[in-house]
Amino acid sequence: MVREIIMYGDPVLRTKCDPVEEVTDEIRALADDMLETMVDADGIGLAAPQVGEPIQLAVIDVSLAEDCVSYLRIDGKEKSVKDCMPLVFINPQLEFGDTKENQEEGCLSFPDVRGEVRRPYEVVARMQLLDGSTIRVETDGLLARVIQHETDHLFGVLFIDRMSAAQKLGLKKKIREMQQDYVR
Numbered sequence: 497m498v499r500e501i502i503m504y505g506d507p508v509l510r511t512k513c514d515p516v517e518e519v520t521d522e523i524r525a526l527a528d529d530m531l532e533t534m535v536d537a538d539g540i541g542l543a544a545p546q547v548g549e550p551i552q553l554a555v556i557d558v559s560l561a562e563d564c565v566s567y568l569r570i571d572g573k574e575k576s577v578k579d580c581m582p583l584v585f586i587n588p589q590l591e592f593g594d595t596k597e598n599q600e601e602g603c604l605s606f607p608d609v610r611g612e613v614r615r616p617y618e619v620v621a622r623m624q625l626l627d628g629s630t631i632r633v634e635t636d637g638l639l640a641r642v643i644q645h646e647t648d649h650l651f652g653v654l655f656i657d658r659m660s661a662a663q664k665l666g667l668k669k670k671i672r673e674m675q676q677d678y679v680r
């Protein structure tokens with residue numbers, strides 16, 4: 497089932513989400529709905545708070561951009577992006593490489609807002625899957641960026657928070673309007 501995507505201004509997007517303690521049928525159904533919602537919205541990532549559920553669950557699918565990473569290792573083994581998508585994960589913990597990169601980002605909770613965000617280029621992510629296993633994902637490029645963007649959502653952090661002051665200045669009016677639309 498496609499769910500309604502929560503727009504910026506709703507306080508749920510600022511919630512520090514609870515870890516998922518137990519993968520229930522309800523969580524599995526929510527994950528399926530999130531995948532459907534993400535595809536329906538032409539997105540490459542969606543976090544549970546964006547459908548109004550403040551828990552540490554997110555979905556990613558970057559398989560349309562197969563060459564978006566220069567490497568991807570899962571538990572130390574080389575993988576192709578396609579083999580690992582869609583990626584549904586809970587309770588992520590991230591470590592970052594030292595190199596940072598600017599790239600344009602968007603977010604399904606901010607239609608019409610795009611801007612450059614500076615983030616570490618490489619990431620090591622420990623995450624749990626719905627089957628109860630824990631995996632270690634090492635990657636770079638777009639996948640590393642989306643993992644960071646979705647993990648941020650789970651801690652109430654939004655991409656506008658990571659934009660430069662100059663970037664934000666240009667988007668200020670749009671962002672303020674979104675906040676006001678919500679209040680109204």
Ligand code: NI
Nearest residue numbers: 602603604605
């Ligand atoms: Ni987002």
